[in-house]
Amino acid sequence: MRIGELAAKTGVSVRALRYYEEQELLVSQRSPSGQRHYADAAVGRVELIRQLYAAGLSSRTILGILPCVVTGEVTPELLARLTAERDRIDERVRDLSATRARLDAIIATSSGSLAAGKPCEVPASSAV
Amino acid sequence: MRIGELAAKTGVSVRALRYYEEQELLVSQRSPSGQRHYADAAVGRVELIRQLYAAGLSSRTILGILPCVVTGEVTPELLARLTAERDRIDERVRDLSATRARLDAIIATSSGSLAAGKPCEVPASSAV
DNA sequence: CTAAAACCTGACGTTGACGTCAGAGGCAAG
DNA sequence: CTTGCCTCTGACGTCAACGTCAGGTTTTAG
Numbered sequence A, B: 001m002r003i004g005e006l007a008a009k010t011g012v013s014v015r016a017l018r019y020y021e022e023q024e025l026l027v028s029q030r031s032p033s034g035q036r037h038y039a040d041a042a043v044g045r046v047e048l049i050r051q052l053y054a055a056g057l058s059s060r061t062i063l064g065i066l067p068c069v070v071t072g073e074v075t076p077e078l079l080a081r082l083t084a085e086r087d088r089i090d091e092r093v094r095d096l097s098a099t100r101a102r103l104d105a106i107i108a109t110s111s112g113s114l115a116a117g118k119p120c121e122v123p124a125s126s127a128v
Numbered sequence C: 001c002t003a004a005a006a007c008c009t010g011a012c013g014t015t016g017a018c019g020t021c022a023g024a025g026g027c028a029a030g
Numbered sequence D: 001c002t003t004g005c006c007t008c009t010g011a012c013g014t015c016a017a018c019g020t021c022a023g024g025t026t027t028t029a030g
Helices: A003-010 A014-022 A041-054 A059-071 A076-116 B003-010 B014-022 B041-054 B059-071 B076-116
Strands: none
Touching (some): A003 A014, A003 A041, A014 A041, A041 A059, A041 B076, A059 A076, A059 B076, A076 B041, A076 B059, B003 B041, B059 B076
């Protein structure tokens, strides 16, 4: 398939796909005229790239761990990198959960108060 | 306290603190000569700002919800905003957890294989 | 055959949260 | 008083992940 079709299938812009190739995250076969052609597997590949971007990894980092995610060939060094990224994600989830709890506490108390027509109060932990 | 001390206490750069003020996230008393002075409460305030930034909110969004997080005064509109941001965080946590699981699966199988000296294999869900 | 649609490369523009530098003023210690 | 650190206000620089535009080629539909 050509780049437009891949873009349509993945919901990623054509520009982004060319950017991924520039970053060596994605490869393509070139036709004699220079047009990019992709195998069906490219769809999954792009989705994987998007997922890792969404997890906050940079293109540089993704480039580092992509080979082993794709092939399963894992050197001890790659394993360390994977573990480091997993731990970073864990930490991020903890941070997000803490923030979520903080917002949720405000939502819970204030929506209750609003419903009851009472003045709003908020837990001391939020008072700054 | 002056800006350098606040920076030291919060681990945030002086430049960042001035940026927060520019974004109206943080206020300061000015001395006659124009120097910024902060109350002790500013430390907690800066930490709150950092937490919200870390949760992926923009300065614009933080500006929108800060008043109610601080004072607990919540209008229905603010409540909607809070809820929207909480839901965004939830979604983000789900995405991150999915990615984490994917990395973890690779880590688990490959580290086992490495220990056993066997060739590495990876779950089909990861093969792209 | 021809026009539209898709593709190419190259290069500059964008956005957010600051970093960094210039030039000038403020403030406690010796 | 002056040395040295802190602070001030601009204002330009940075970085990532693309967006967008220009100018030209290729493919496809009729």
